[in-house]
Amino acid sequence: MARKKIGSTLMAAMSGSIEEEEALIEASKSASDERAAQMSNPAVERAKLAIINEGRHATQLLPPNQIRMSPISDRLDPGEDLVDLIESIRSEGQQVPIMVRRLADGELEVVYGRRRLLACRALKIDVRAAITELTDEEAIIAQGLENNARKDSSFIEKALFVMRILNAGFKAVVVHKATGVNETTISKMRSILNDVPEDLIMHIGPAHGAGRRQWDLLKSYCQSQSTNRVLALIEDIPKDLPSMDRLNFALEALKTPAPSKSRTAKDRGPRVSTRIRREKMTITADQERYLKFLAYLDAEMPKLLDAWDIENP
DSSP states (O other): OOOOOOOHHHHHHHTOOHHHHHHHHHHOOSHHHHHHHHHTOHHHHHHHHHHHHHHHSOOEEEOGGGEEOOSSOSSSOTTTTOHHHHHHHHHHOOOSOEEEEEOTTSOEEEEEOHHHHHHHHHHTOOEEEEEEOOOHHHHHHHHHHHHHTOTTOOHHHHHHHHHHHHHTTOOHHHHHHHHOOOHHHHHHHHHHHHHSOHHHHHHHOOOTTOOHHHHHHHHHHHHHSOHHHHHHHHHHSOTTSOHHHHHHHHHHHHSSOOOOOOOOHHHHOOSEEEEEETTEEEEEESSGGGHHHHHHHHHHHHHHHHHHHHHOO
16 A cells, blocks of 8 residues: 655655754743744744644544554643533534554554544544554654644643653654754753652643743752652642642742751660560661661670679679
8 A cells, every 4th residue: 555645744844954943942041932932933833834734635534442542642641621622622523633643553543633532532423533654753753743833832741752752762853853852952851850750740740831940940959858758749739739830839848958857766766676585585676777786786795794794793
């Protein structure tokens, strides 16, 4: 079967000038500036046009349960806050088709339009889709370009998307074509994700409107605190807060170092305990570090006995 190529407009967007995009990315100094740069980025504009053009091509109505999700997600939770989209599709129908690709085994996999797919699943209606054949690399680039064109794109979601692309074995050049992110920004994103536990990120959520500076600040706070305190914060952050407020809650909670207090032996409790039964005494250490004390005690036992004999003739 002849391979159906992706639309020429989208292919042109995929091969846009790297130097041009790098200049725009480097020029952005805040989350709002970055989004503004993306919206005026020629590659993103071409991607927008490509998405519109794809909708004009022949589409099909497909059972949504026959389309599987792609392995690399560009959102923390595609199913979050679907109510408005579900109601929109219920009342006005699906205005923009999703894109799916046919895999070598004949299965269909979504390239972009995951939320529309999930909304149609929730409504139990067929989803309108444009079917094409793309390589794994082409699919990632098309997904990334469509993601960049969204107004609600989040910095931390983009960082996770970038790392997922790299962890799937793709090179930095594919990341750049898909997201416009260069190697310097990739390094900064990796640094944040290395120091902020993923469980905490998932609990905070996308935090739309928060840029790299806020997440970088959270990273520095996490570095200055114990892992246990950082992870304990997950239970403290109210789940009913909006995502941005959850991020601010975490920043406020971690910016002050945990108070260090001097603990007395009574506060610490027994570190080594003894149990005597008639002529037998059992000594137990409650932590591995005190095993050395047991060895020390064993070596000193003869001296202790001698001292005791002197005092108790």
